[in-house]
Amino acid sequence: MAFELTVAEQALLDGKDGPAQQTAMSIVAQIAEVQGASKLLEITQAHIDATVYVGDAGLEFAERLAAQGAKVAVPSTLNVGAIDVHHWHEWAVPPEWASKALRQMQAYESMGTTPTWTCAPYQTVHRPKYGQHIAWGESNAALFANSVIGARTECYPDMLDICCAIIGRVPATGLHLRANRAGNLLLQLIEIPREVQEDDTFFTLLGYIMGRTAGNNIPVVEGLLTEPDDDSLKALAATSGSSGGIPMFHIIGVTPEAPTRETAFQGQSPEEILDITMEELRHAWDELTTADGAHLDMVVLGSPHLSIGEIKRLISMTEGKHAHPDVQFLVTTSRAVAHLAEQSGAMERLRTFGAKVTVDTCILTTPMLPEDVKVLMTNAGKFAYYIPGLLSRNVVFGGMEDCVRSAIEGRVHLEDRLWGK
Amino acid sequence: MGQVIYSRPVISGQAEGNLLVSSEPLSFWGGYDQHSGEIIDRRHHLSGQNASGRILALPFTRGSSTTTTILVEAVRAGVAPAALISTGVDKFLALAAILANELYGHMLPVVALQADEFKELTSGMHAIICHDGTITLKTS
Numbered sequence: 001m002a003f004e005l006t007v008a009e010q011a012l013l014d015g016k017d018g019p020a021q022q023t024a025m026s027i028v029a030q031i032a033e034v035q036g037a038s039k040l041l042e043i044t045q046a047h048i049d050a051t052v053y054v055g056d057a058g059l060e061f062a063e064r065l066a067a068q069g070a071k072v073a074v075p076s077t078l079n080v081g082a083i084d085v086h087h088w089h090e091w092a093v094p095p096e097w098a099s100k101a102l103r104q105m106q107a108y109e110s111m112g113t114t115p116t117w118t119c120a121p122y123q124t125v126h127r128p129k130y131g132q133h134i135a136w137g138e139s140n141a142a143l144f145a146n147s148v149i150g151a152r153t154e155c156y157p158d159m160l161d162i163c164c165a166i167i168g169r170v171p172a173t174g175l176h177l178r179a180n181r182a183g184n185l186l187l188q189l190i191e192i193p194r195e196v197q198e199d200d201t202f203f204t205l206l207g208y209i210m211g212r213t214a215g216n217n218i219p220v221v222e223g224l225l226t227e228p229d230d231d232s233l234k235a236l237a238a239t240s241g242s243s244g245g246i247p248m249f250h251i252i253g254v255t256p257e258a259p260t261r262e263t264a265f266q267g268q269s270p271e272e273i274l275d276i277t278m279e280e281l282r283h284a285w286d287e288l289t290t291a292d293g294a295h296l297d298m299v300v301l302g303s304p305h306l307s308i309g310e311i312k313r314l315i316s317m318t319e320g321k322h323a324h325p326d327v328q329f330l331v332t333t334s335r336a337v338a339h340l341a342e343q344s345g346a347m348e349r350l351r352t353f354g355a356k357v358t359v360d361t362c363i364l365t366t367p368m369l370p371e372d373v374k375v376l377m378t379n380a381g382k383f384a385y386y387i388p389g390l391l392s393r394n395v396v397f398g399g400m401e402d403c404v405r406s407a408i409e410g411r412v413h414l415e416d417r418l419w420g421k
Numbered sequence: 422m423g424q425v426i427y428s429r430p431v432i433s434g435q436a437e438g439n440l441l442v443s444s445e446p447l448s449f450w451g452g453y454d455q456h457s458g459e460i461i462d463r464r465h466h467l468s469g470q471n472a473s474g475r476i477l478a479l480p481f482t483r484g485s486s487t488t489t490t491i492l493v494e495a496v497r498a499g500v501a502p503a504a505l506i507s508t509g510v511d512k513f514l515a516l517a518a519i520l521a522n523e524l525y526g527h528m529l530p531v532v533a534l535q536a537d538e539f540k541e542l543t544s545g546m547h548a549i550i551c552h553d554g555t556i557t558l559k560t561s
Contacts, residue, residue: 027519034431034515049486055455055494061524137486157489157516174512215446216481245446245483287464364451388463389451 003033009040012167020070024163031160032171041133041172046076046165047121049137050158051108052365053082053101061159062107065166070111073168077116077126079138080305080361081105084368085117087358091368101366108162117360118334120234120304122149130256135170137161139241140234140304140382146248148233150256152176155247175247181257182266183250185214186273189223192281197226199417201399204381205284207236209276211244212284217271220264221251228254231310238304239381288384291394294411297373299323299403302332303362303380308340310400315349317404323354324410328373331355332362354407364390377412379403423547423559426538428506430554432518434530436504440546440558442478443467449495449513450487458500476550477502478542482513492517496527504530504550508539532556 005013013029015022032040053059082101083093109115116124121136122144128134128151135156136142142155154174156164164170174180187210189197196202210219228236228251240246250258258264301314311333323329331350333341338359341347350357363369363376364386377396378384387395396412406413445466447453452462458473473495482488492514495501501521505514510533518529532554534542542548547559 023523027516027523030519031512031516034519035510035512050490052487052490054450054487054490055497057493057497057524058490061493061520064524139486142486154512155486157486157513159489159493159520160512160516161486211483216483241485242448245448245481290463385464386451389461 003037004039005029009169018069020065020068021166023065023068024070024166027160027163028167028169028171032173035171035173037171037173039172040169041176043074043135043164043168043170044132045074045126045128045134046072046161047079047136047138047141048076048108048113048161048165049079049156050162051078051081051105053104058158059100059104062104065162066107066110070166072112072165074165075126076113076165077121077124078108078113079141080119080365081117082361082366084358084360084366088366088368092370093366093368097367111162116334116336118305119362120307120334123230123307124334124336133170133176135161135164140238143237143241143248144234146175147237147250147255179266181218181248182268183218183220183264184271185217185219186270187219187221188273188275189221190275190277192276192278194225196278196281197224199399200379201285203228203232203236204239204379205281206276207239208243208284208288208381209280210249211240211242211246213274214244214246216245216247218247219249220258220261220270221249222261224251224254231307234304235381239385242382242385285397288381288397289395290388291375291396295375296327296377296396296406296410296412298328298330298376299407300330300332300363300376300378300383301380301400301403303364303382306331306333306337308337311337311341311346314400314404315346317401318353318355319349321353321408323407326410327407329353329355329407330363331357333357333359335359377403377406423557426534426541426556426558428532428534428554428556430530430552431510431515431533432529432531433552434504434528435552436476436530436550438474438476438503438548440478440542440544440548441467441470441472441475442542442544444480446481446483447479448483448485448488449491450485453491453495455491455494456498456500458495472502473500474503476504476506476548478506478539480508480539481511488513489517489520493520493524496521496525496529501529504532506532506534506539506542508536509533
């Protein structure tokens with residue numbers, strides 16, 4: 001079926017609504033043709049990941065659109081920027097970098113967007129609804145929206161996200177079409193005890209395995225004994241989006257398009273069945289750790305940004321204690337959650353423990369870490385996955401309690417716990 | 422004449438260079454150094470190889486939606502691959518090529534092969550890609 005534009009879309013392409021709409025429409029139309037879409041679909045909202053300054057090409061693109069007077073056509077939230085706007089100077093961020101990062105953030109703010117500056121937009125008031133077509137960038141956000149909420153989005157590449165937001169449309173392709181949302185790979189949890197499934201590392205490890213083994217298939221998880229909350233599913237989405245490139249996932253009896261195995265596979269049989277055992281989980285834990293020994297410089301929590309629920313859980317562990325003077329303790333979250341935490345007194349309690357809080361960004365997207373930070377520990381699969389490559393530093397993976405305990409003791413301390421480690 | 426295989430041109434163009442091939446997907450964010458072209462994902466088996474000016478063959482990209490940006494940055498810095506080969510249409514690669522042309526008038530051919538044809542590629546082979554998607558391979 002040939003790709004066709006409506007009269008209104010053709011007018012955008014002809015520049016009737018100005019140069020920004022024309023640029024955006026041209027880019028969306030080109031990618032739609034490449035993907036074999038027959039038409040465009042209207043969207044209800046967008047989430048823009050192109051906000052992070054990673055180099056001058058992205059900045060030039062943003063400023064060119066802004067100078068052309070670009071405005072988004074639908075409510076659009078913003079992913080992290082490349083600095084914490086109000087606190088970057090407390091860290092090792094070079095001023096020239098900060099200036100460019102800020103210019104890029106301001107360019108996207110000027111387009112009529114909502115400056116949420118978070119990679120967890122699904123934990124804000126802008127959370128989309130089941131069945132809505134949306135254009136979300138950021139792999140963890142797109143995975144969560146598709147899999148956990150049942151909204152329909154591709155994982156939009158940077159810069160295509162803003163183009164879709166400007167014209168309020170996306171190519172009718174990929175996960176926007178129901179048939180492409182069927183599971184095709186069955187992941188069976190085999191003899192994984194309930195205590196392990198209830199451990200806060202479980203969904204991160206499962207996510208790591210899912211990303212590593214599922215390729216670009218849509219995995220369906222069977223055999224879960226627990227009812228995961230949003231934060232667990234967030235860890236699953238974020239880690240699988242780091243270790244691999246799955247479009248979405250289903251969990252039988254948990255996610256909205258998988259009330260039964262048959263529904264999850266849309267009536268088809270799985271093309272492949274893989275078992276996940278304790279051995280794979282242990283192996284995943286080992287792969288997420290690159291550091292040897294007990295030396296520790298920093299604990300970092302918050303990829304994706306911590307929710308208010310996760311902060312409450314954290315302060316239940318830090319109460320009455322202090323981080324070791326040789327270990328920095330960093331929490332990354334959104335402005336909105338930081339504000340709630342401030343009002344509830346949680347922030348003061350975190351500061352008393354010795355924690356610092358960074359908003360708007362994270363350690364992967366801003367060059368904030370001092371040189372002398374060589375070994376980091378985290379409970380976030382996404383941090384653990386990307387720290388070695390992006391920051392050239394070593395990392396230790398552990399649960400939130402492992403992280404807090406290690407920060408207090410000043411050295412890595414992993415409990416044997418359930419894992420036989 | 423070397424071996425000839427026919428790919429689907431996703432973004433048409435001409436390119437020539439030595440192949441760098443992996444059967445493993447790659448995220449360019451955290452995986453590709455935009456200043457040098459080095460593969461920096463330390464868990465990837467191409468880690469330490471340089472893809473600048475070579476024809477990079479990957480089954481698909483994975484993970485991060487910032488992959489496109491990194492590739493466009495690499496184009497701007499002159500350290501992008503000469504062309505990209507994947508299995509099926511990879512929207513992150515295709516978009517990077519569209520933007521490279523839109524922003525910098527740079528041609529970055531992207532072609533797609535069937536999985537079984539992809540398996541015939543090995544690193545170090547010399548390849549010439551034509552507008553129509555024809556790939557001529559020579560073992561050097």
